[in-house]
Amino acid sequence: MMQETILKIENVSKFYPGVKALNKVSFELKKGEVRALVGENGAGKSTLIKCIMGVEKPDEGRILMNYNGEWICNTNALEAQRHGVFANYQHVNIAPDLSIAENYFLGQQPKTQLGFVDWKKMYDDSKKIIDKFQMKVNPTDKIRNLPIAMQAMVTISKISVNEDIRIVIFDEPTALLENEKVEILFKFIEELKQRGVSIIYVSHRLEEIMEICDSVTILKDGTYVDTKPIEEVTKDSLISMMVGREMTDIYNIKHVEPGEELLRIENFSDSRHFKDINFTLHKGEILGFAGLVGAGRSEIMRAICGVEKRLTGDVYVRGKKVNIKDPSDAMKHGISFLTEDRREDGLALILPIKINVNMNSYDMISKRGVISLKKETERAEDYSKRVNVKTPSIMQLAGNLSGGNQQKVVIAKLLCRDPDILIFDEPTVGIDVGAKEEIYKIIEKLIAQGKGVILISSYLPEVMGLADRLIVMSQGKIRAEYGKEELKNLKEEDVLRKASIED
Amino acid sequence: MSNTKSAKNSYKNLFQQTEFTLGVIIVLLFVIASVFTDNFFSMYNITNLMKQCAITGVLAVAQTFIIITGGIDISGGAITGLSCMVLALLQRDTGMNFWLTLVIAIIVSIAAGFINGIIVHDFKVPPMIATLGMSTIIRGIIKIISNALTVSGLDERILNMGNSSIFGIIPTLAIIWLLVALAIFLVLKYTIFGRNLYVIGSGINVAKLSGIKVRKMFLSVYALAGLLYGIAGIMLAARVQSALPTGGEGYDMSAIAAAVIGGASLAGGRGAIAGTLLGTILMVLINNAGVQFGLNTHVLEITSGVLIVFAVTMDMLKNRKKA
Numbered sequence: 001m002m003q004e005t006i007l008k009i010e011n012v013s014k015f016y017p018g019v020k021a022l023n024k025v026s027f028e029l030k031k032g033e034v035r036a037l038v039g040e041n042g043a044g045k046s047t048l049i050k051c052i053m054g055v056e057k058p059d060e061g062r063i064l065m066n067y068n069g070e071w072i073c074n075t076n077a078l079e080a081q082r083h084g085v086f087a088n089y090q091h092v093n094i095a096p097d098l099s100i101a102e103n104y105f106l107g108q109q110p111k112t113q114l115g116f117v118d119w120k121k122m123y124d125d126s127k128k129i130i131d132k133f134q135m136k137v138n139p140t141d142k143i144r145n146l147p148i149a150m151q152a153m154v155t156i157s158k159i160s161v162n163e164d165i166r167i168v169i170f171d172e173p174t175a176l177l178e179n180e181k182v183e184i185l186f187k188f189i190e191e192l193k194q195r196g197v198s199i200i201y202v203s204h205r206l207e208e209i210m211e212i213c214d215s216v217t218i219l220k221d222g223t224y225v226d227t228k229p230i231e232e233v234t235k236d237s238l239i240s241m242m243v244g245r246e247m248t249d250i251y252n253i254k255h256v257e258p259g260e261e262l263l264r265i266e267n268f269s270d271s272r273h274f275k276d277i278n279f280t281l282h283k284g285e286i287l288g289f290a291g292l293v294g295a296g297r298s299e300i301m302r303a304i305c306g307v308e309k310r311l312t313g314d315v316y317v318r319g320k321k322v323n324i325k326d327p328s329d330a331m332k333h334g335i336s337f338l339t340e341d342r343r344e345d346g347l348a349l350i351l352p353i354k355i356n357v358n359m360n361s362y363d364m365i366s367k368r369g370v371i372s373l374k375k376e377t378e379r380a381e382d383y384s385k386r387v388n389v390k391t392p393s394i395m396q397l398a399g400n401l402s403g404g405n406q407q408k409v410v411i412a413k414l415l416c417r418d419p420d421i422l423i424f425d426e427p428t429v430g431i432d433v434g435a436k437e438e439i440y441k442i443i444e445k446l447i448a449q450g451k452g453v454i455l456i457s458s459y460l461p462e463v464m465g466l467a468d469r470l471i472v473m474s475q476g477k478i479r480a481e482y483g484k485e486e487l488k489n490l491k492e493e494d495v496l497r498k499a500s501i502e503d
Numbered sequence: 504m505s506n507t508k509s510a511k512n513s514y515k516n517l518f519q520q521t522e523f524t525l526g527v528i529i530v531l532l533f534v535i536a537s538v539f540t541d542n543f544f545s546m547y548n549i550t551n552l553m554k555q556c557a558i559t560g561v562l563a564v565a566q567t568f569i570i571i572t573g574g575i576d577i578s579g580g581a582i583t584g585l586s587c588m589v590l591a592l593l594q595r596d597t598g599m600n601f602w603l604t605l606v607i608a609i610i611v612s613i614a615a616g617f618i619n620g621i622i623v624h625d626f627k628v629p630p631m632i633a634t635l636g637m638s639t640i641i642r643g644i645i646k647i648i649s650n651a652l653t654v655s656g657l658d659e660r661i662l663n664m665g666n667s668s669i670f671g672i673i674p675t676l677a678i679i680w681l682l683v684a685l686a687i688f689l690v691l692k693y694t695i696f697g698r699n700l701y702v703i704g705s706g707i708n709v710a711k712l713s714g715i716k717v718r719k720m721f722l723s724v725y726a727l728a729g730l731l732y733g734i735a736g737i738m739l740a741a742r743v744q745s746a747l748p749t750g751g752e753g754y755d756m757s758a759i760a761a762a763v764i765g766g767a768s769l770a771g772g773r774g775a776i777a778g779t780l781l782g783t784i785l786m787v788l789i790n791n792a793g794v795q796f797g798l799n800t801h802v803l804e805i806t807s808g809v810l811i812v813f814a815v816t817m818d819m820l821k822n823r824k825k826a
Contacts, residue, residue, distance in 0.1 A: 307712060328714030337712065345712050348705035350772045359702055360713035362695040369694050413713070 004031040004066065006198045007052070007167060011061035014047050021047040023222045024061065029167070031066075034189060034199045036209040036230075039219035039242055040404075040432035045202050048219070049169050052200070053087055054080040065167070084166030088155040088173055094143050100154055101126035101139035104161045125161075133157040133184055148341065149293035152176040156185060168192060169200045174208060175430045178292035178458055179496060186212050204432055205459070206235045218242055243434050250437045251465025253444040258468060259283030261319060262452040263335070263421050265304065268313030273299035274476040277313070281421065281452040286443065288467025289456040291499045296476035297456045298340055301423045305330040305337045317421070331360060336419035338410055340426040340456070342403075346410040349399030353391060354380040356398045356409050361416040383412040387442055404435025411442060422446060423454045428462065440466065460492045472498040521766035525781040529788060536792035543795040550674055552791050557676035558583070558738050560783040562758035563765075564680075564687050565731040567779045570762050571691075572724055573704040573771025574630035577755045578619060579732050581641040584751035586612045586736020588645050588654065591746035595656035604658070609733035615641060616729020617722055624721035638755075646748050655745035665741035676738050683731060688776040700724065704771030760811040761786050768818050786810070 007029040014022040022044045029035055037045050050056040052063055054074040064071045067083050074080035094103045101122050102109075110118040110125070126139035135153055143151055156173055159165065170189070174182045189199060189212055201213055209216060209230070216233060218225040218241045225241050233241075261280050268277035274296035281287050289297045303310040306326040315322050317333045324330050330337065339345035348356055357380040358365070365375040380394040387408040391401060398409055407427060414422060424443070428436045443453055443466065457463035464470060470487055472480040472495055480498040482490055537544035562579045569576045590608040593599055599607075615637065622633040668674045691697035699720055703710045711717050739750050763769065764785060765778025786807065793803040 305712075326714070326716070327712050328716065331714045339712060344706065345708045348702050348709050348772065350705045350770075351701055355698060355701065359698075359709075360715075362698055366695055369696060371693055371695060371698065373693070 005029070006031045006066045008064040008066075008071075009048075009052075009061075010064065012048070012051060012058040012063060013060035014044075014051060014056065015059050020222050022051070022058070025219065025222075025224045026061075027217050027224060027227050029198050029200065031198055032193055032196045033215065034193055034201060034213045035227075036213040036216040037200055037202045037219065038204075038206070038209065038216060038238060039225075040434045043219040043242070043432075044222040045219060046171070047222075049087060049171055049200070049202065052080075052167075052169065053077055053085060067166075081162075084162070084164045085169075086159045086162060086165060086167070087169035087171060088152075088159065094151065094155055094158070096144040097142060099140045099142055100130065100137060100146075103143060103154060104129060104139075104158050108161070129157050129160055132160070133188070134181075147294045149176045149178065149181070153181055156188070160188065165192065165195070165197050167198045167200070169202070171202045172204065172430050173201075174203060174205060176293065176458075178294075178499075179460075180292070180500070182208070204430070204436075206238055206433075207461075209238075210235065239433055242432075249465075250433065250440065251462065253440050253466065254448070255286070255468055256284040256447050256450075258285035259450060262317065264316040264319070265300075266314045266316070268300060268303060268310060270299065270303060270308070270310045272476075274303075274473075277478060279471060279478070279481075281454060283420075283450045283452055284447045285468045286447060286453045286455055286466055288463040288470040289454065289473065290460060290463045290470055290495050291458070291473035293458055295473040295499065297473055298425050299476075301337060301425055301454065301456065302339075305335060305423070307337075331417055331419070334417075334420040335423065336360075336414035336417055336421070337423045338407075338414060338425060338427055340429065342406055342410050346413075347398045347406055350397060352395045352397055353384060353389065353401075353409055354394040357383050357394070357412045357416060359413055361413075364417070379416060383416055384409070386415065387412045388438055402431075402435075404431035404438070407431055407435065407439065408442075411439070419451070421452050421454070423456075425456045426458065427455070428457070428459070436462075460495055464490060464492070464495065470495070474499050474501045475503055477503075522775075522778050522781060525765065525778065525785055529781060529785055532785075532788050532792055536788075536795055540792070540795040543792060546672065548791070548795070550668060550672060552787060553677040554674045554742060555787045555791065556783050557674065557680040558735050558742065559754055559757045559761065559787065560677075560680040560780070561683050561731050561735040561738065562754050563761035563779050563783045564684050564776060565728040566755075566758040567762045567765070567767050567774045567776060568687060568691065568700055569630070569724060569728055570759075570767040570769060571700045571704045571771065571774040572721070573707075574623065574724075575759065575769065576619065576630065576634045576725070576728055577759075578615070578634040578638040578641060579728065579735075579758060580751035580754035581638040581645070582612050582615045582729060582732035582751075583735040583739055583754060584747075584749070585615065585641050585645055586733045587739040587743075587750045588649050588736075588746045588748070590661070590737055590740050591654040591657055592648060594658045594661070595654060601658050601660060605737060608736055609730060612733030612736060613726050613729040616732065617726040619729070620722035620725030623725065624718050642748075645750075649746070649748050651748050653745055653747050657740055657745065661737070661741050662744055665744060676742060679734065679738060683734060684776055684780055687731075691776060696720075696723070701772055704773070706772075756811065757783075757786055757807070760807070760814060763818055764810065764814040768821070769815065770818075782814075 005028050009025060009027050012022055012025045025048060039045050051058050054076045062073055064073055065083060074083060074085060104126050105122050110121040112118045123139045130137060130139060133153060137150060159168055173185055192199060203209055213230050215227060215229050217227040220242060259282055261282055263281040265277060265279050269275045277300055291297050299308060302308040304315055306324040306329055315324055322333050343349060354377065358376050362371055365372050365379060384394060389405050389408045391405065398406060427439055446453055455463060455466060468484055470482045471478055479501050542548055565579060566576060586608045589611050590604055593604040593607060619634055619637050622628050623630050664675050669678060699715050702713060702715060703720055707717060740746055761782035762774060762779045765782030767774030789806060790803050
């Protein structure tokens with residue numbers, strides 16, 4: 001079955017001002033093959049996907065698709081879709097004010113005989129897809145009201161609406177999904193494969209790749225490195241091919257003995273996301289929060305920082321009760337918050353790094369509201385260097401940076417206020433191994449300075465590997481707490497079981 | 504590193520390009536009009552040109568910082584008209600102290616702007632609709648307090664201001680415009696308030712999470728715009744030498760156009776005073792030179808419209824490229 005070539009990428013190059021995003025990349029994809037595409041951020045994966053999807057045109061070379069024995073070239077996105085090429089996009093790309101059903105059938109609504117939209121059929125068919133992907137939502141639910149993980153699920157399940165599917169590109173499909181949904185996705189991929197659909201699977205999670213892919217293509221700095229059958233690679237060999245160096249346990253950071261109490265949360269409840277939450281955070285400690293997406297972890301942190309309201313509960317900083325009404329109060333009490341959605345909450349994408357880094361601390365470099373421009377530049381330079389933002393200049397717009405570097409800019413912004421308590425909500429979502437490791441190193445430095453770090457992560461190896469203490473949540477309640485000793489022998493299955501507890 | 508240089512330059516180019524292009528077009532138009540028409544390059548016309556710029560110019564400055572926050576304000580013309588009318592009525596009908604009449608006209612304008620801010624932020628009404636409503640309300644108020652009649656009888660000092668100039672060539676009105684522009688330029692460049700405007704324009708959630716007091720910002724921004732409209736209203740009284748119920752009508756479009764032509768992005772987060780100044784000059788210049796060339800004023804209206812659509816289209820294309 002795996003003989004016929006469906007996609008030929010021939011010497012493809014793509015240039016952006018100052019950057020060679022792709023440099024003479026060539027490889028082929030067979031029918032029914034699940035091919036992983038790996039590489040660090042900036043390796044050119046996204047650009048290559050855009051070229052295959054017809055969204056971008058290669059500056060050199062060409063991409064050919066075998067369409068019923070004929071070699072064709074998709075010159076735009078619509079053409080690609082007509083030829084059965086689909087993708088979920090890394091940054092959830094759906095109409096937020098339309099319902100799930102409307103999004104599924106966008107541009108291909110079923111019609112009644114009179115030519116009106118056949119709403120009943122549309123809802124029925126949508127329901128089938130929703131059930132198939134076990135999404136527990138209604139076809140009429142508006143996208144905007146769904147949790148971000150469910151939105152990601154919609155973009156994935158939307159692909160199955162189409163009948164003629166030949167090539168599917170999954171770009172970081174699991175970045176936002178909890179394990180249970182990941183399994184559903186894998187089943188879908190298996191089903192597509194059985195139907196002879198070819199799949200390009202982009203992910204930073206190498207474990208997944210080893211599990212579901214047939215082969216893997218490695219890109220590095222826009223150039224093609226190699227393509228190998230999955231049996232011939234290991235996680236370590238993949239990483240070394242991606243970054244050009246061997247990497248041992250990336251979660252192996254230096255911990256310190258936790259000190260006095262920094263933060264205490266008592267009786268936190270809101271009306272629907274979390275209930276009876278109590279926990280403490282100490283100096284030099286990494287407190288992990290594991291759980292499925294939607295377990296209420298982010299909501300607690302948002303309530304602590306005054307972004308969202310709560311019904312009951314008190315916050316104590318260094319033993320003193322504090323009243324936090326909005327994020328600026330939180331900052332005054334030394335709490336800084338890195339949210340899970342860096343593009344929406346963390347960065348001003350159209351503004352330069354310089355403003356992004358200084359954004360929440362202008363009061364510290366100004367007198368009576370007048371900013372010292374010199375200090376503004378110095379601070380931006382200094383802090384971008386501290387977290388190792390890779391950019392030619394601090395005048396670069398944040399939106400032009402890779403995901404990892406964007407996240408580092410957000411961290412630089414937090415560090416500017418020299419907070420004692422840092423809340424990192426999914427800090428490594430969608431960023432490459434190299435940048436992840438750098439972020440862990442930053443966390444290592446922070447705890448060495450005696451700061452307290454709260455780490456929320458839906459990726460169990462990460463949160464279990466880094467935390468000194470781990471809290472597991474499900475449905476808005478704390479279900480388990482593990483200390484340092486217990487963590488050593490803890491298995492992922494145990495955590496998952498706790499995280500799946502239902503009332 | 505050559506890389507460093509090129510990135511720095513490309514970023515700078517982005518901002519300078521608009522202003523450079525505008526500058527070139529303005530100079531070209533100026534030279535062409537001077538050479539090919541008899542009356543364009545005359546003391547009278549140049550002074551007139553600057554006066555024409557002045558009031559729209561002040562509104563355009565206000566529009567610029569509102570557009571930077573991602574908003575838009577189409578009540579500027581109406582509030583200007585209100586300020587002008589309040590001033591004229593106070594000066595004609597009451598024996599009130601001259602300076603006090605100015606202060607009251609400005610306070611009324613600030614209040615109107617402040618209410619805009621409340622409607623936009625607290626009631627979450629899109630700025631376009633909020634200010635459209637405000638504009639209609641204010642036009643009604645103007646007609647009620649003036650019986651829909653032109654009001655003359657302004658104080659001597661206002662009347663004189665409209666005709667006075669410095670060095671016999673730069674009209675006082677233009678000086679006020681440039682001072683207002685300079686003040687806002689400094690605010691945008693050097694203050695936390697100015698930075699926060701850009702942050703809000705690039706994303707309200709980012710702004711909130713960065714500890715920016717968003718509500719306070721919105722109310723201040725629209726109130727500050729009100730302040731500028733108040734000043735513009737006094738300038739209008741000086742220029743027209745009376746207050747018309749329709750005073751200030753049509754200024755908003757020119758002001759928005761000037762800001763957008765000058766590089767402000769309706770998507771928010773981008774805009775600069777220098778660009779807006781040039782945009783204002785270009786808008787006025789096209790009209791003025793057009794008249795000198797004997798073009799039909801209705802044709803010029805079309806030209807202005809086309810220019811606005813063109814500028815916004817360019818802005819949209821730029822944004823699309825970014826996204």
